[in-house]
Amino acid sequence: MAMKQILSPLPGTFYRRPSPDKPLFKSDGDRVAVGEVIGLVEVMKSFHEVKADQDGKIVRFLVENEEPVMAGQPLADVDG
Amino acid sequence: MAINVIAPGLSTTVQDLGRPGYYNIGIPLSGGMDRYATRTANLLVGNPEGAAVLEAVFMGPELEFTEDAVVAVTGAELPPKVDGRPRETWTSFMVHKGQRLSFDYLKKGARAYIAVSGGIDVPVVLGSRSTYTLGALGGLEGRKLAAGDVLKRGMAASAWEGRTIPANLRRMSGSPAELRAIPGLYWHRLTEAAGKNFFADTWKVAPEADRIGYRFKGGRPLEFVPRTPPFGAGSDPSNIVDACYPYGSIQVPSGTEPIVLHRDAVSGGGYFMLGAVISADMDLIGQLQPHTPARFVEVTMEQALQARHDRQAMLHKVRDWLGAKAVS
Incomplete structure (x- = not known):
């Protein structure tokens, strides 16, 4: 099983929930499928979904809710 | 003479040097936010400095070329790729008919300027091809690019690949x-x-x-x-x-x-x-x-x-370096 990472496509602010009163998109240890949303990046007054580009298990998130992120920054380790 | 937009990026718009003269009636200047990068991208591909380019913010588009063209990417460090193979920023390169131009993750800066030989040909509105999205004016139908769009190119003058702007004539902010x-x-x-x-x-x-x-x-x-x-x-x-x-x-x-x-x-x-x-x-x-x-x-x-004055002197150096005439 190869360890891979999900990278942020954009710089901005990372959110792990669809809205403040909703549950997390994904938690450490959850399984993800290709195309599943794992978080949002907010930039220029809009929110952009970050989707998994492979199937696997999220080993851990590397960025916390509402933390700033750079383009290309790893958001989560995924065990494919 | 067309470019097919496969993926638009986050907010990619057609921009030139802007639309001065209408601010009194609420229509802003528009144009590339980084004017130096807009001008130099054009110079690298043999265009007049005020030709229309694409301004891509934070994320590049994916474009398919239906004719050979010379391309240059200036401004942000948004690494270009032709059919997946890396190309340099601030340097003109060839994209052949059928090839795709795409981009890697943004490394530095925020906005990349993508010039193609001949310029992007959209209708001139109030003296400019720049997109003012808030007013749905200019550019491609007054909006940012979308997948499936087709961009027309103007007539290209002579353009060469491999023209480059030396590092001391590229401008980037320090930190802070x-x-x-x-x-x-x-x-x-x-x-x-x-x-x-x-x-x-x-x-x-x-x-x-x-x-x-x-x-x-x-x-x-x-x-x-x-x-x-x-x-x-x-x-x-x-x-x-x-x-x-x-x-x-x-x-x-x-x-x-x-x-x-x-x-x-x-x-x-x-x-x-x-x-x-x-x-x-x-x-x-x-x-x-x-x-x-x-x-x-x-x-x-x-x-x-x-x-x-210093900024203008820097632009003169670039023009001299590239042997370009001062045209806008």
């Missing part, structure tokens, strides 16, 4: 970015301490910063000199009787988060402006990513004019 500014008409509204704090504090670019205005956070709130609001001004101490907003002006609603108006600026309103960022540093603002630190540095009008 230093934005030179001149205090303005409403400076007297601030207390002396607030005026000092504004220039002393390090601010951070807010994620909502865009082509209309760049918002900054994290400095100390500004205190105002007490007053009775004049007739026509709102009750907040940052309100004024409505006035014109110059391009580059720094408004601070409620004294908390400065906003520097940029190329898609609104032309007037009721917030005081503590001053304006000098024209020579407006390009740098367009290259700031969210959350990056920035400071405002107070300068005099004389220093601002010298900075403008």
Whole structure:
């Protein structure tokens, strides 16, 4: 099983929930499928979904809710 | 002579050097936020400096070329790829018929300028091909690019691959970015301490910063000199009787988060402006990513004019280097 990472496509602010009163998109240890949303990046007054580009298990998130992120920054380790 | 938009990127728009002359009726300048990068991208592919290019913010588009073209990418470090193979920024390269231009993750800066030989051919509206998305004016149907769009190219003059701009003639901001500014008409509204704090504090670019205005956070709130609001001004101490907003002006609603108006600026309103960022540093603002630190540095009008002169000298060097005529 190869360890891979999900990278942020954009710089901005990372959110792990669809809205403040909703549950997390994904938690450490959850399984993800290709195309599943794992978080949002907010930039220029809009929110952009970050989707998994492979199937696997999220080993851990590397960025916390509402933390700033750079383009290309790893958001989560995924065990494919 | 067409380019197919496979993926548009985040917000990719057609821009040239803008649409001056209509700000009095509320239509802003528009055009590339980084004018130096817009001009140099064009020069690299043999276009007039004012030809229309694509401005891609934070994320590049994926484009399929139906004819051979020479391409150059300047401004942000957004690494271009042709059919997946890396190409250099600030250097012209060939894209052959059927090949795809795509981009890697953004490394530095915020906005990349993609020039193609011949320029992007969209209708000229009020003297410019620039897109003003808020007013649905110019560019491709007045909007950002979408997947499935087809961009026409103009007639190309002679263009060569492998032309490059040396590193000392590429402009990028330091960290923190230093934005030179001149205090303005409403400076007297601030207390002396607030005026000092504004220039002393390090601010951070807010994620909502865009082509209309760049918002900054994290400095100390500004205190105002007490007053009775004049007739026509709102009750907040940052309100004024409505006035014109110059391009580059720094408004601070409620004294908390400065906003520097940029190329898609609104032309007037009721917030005081503590001053304006000098024209020579407006390009740098367009290259700031969210959350990056920035400071405002107070300068005099004389220093601002010298900075403008220095910027023009740098552009002359590029023209000389590339053997280009000064055309816009």
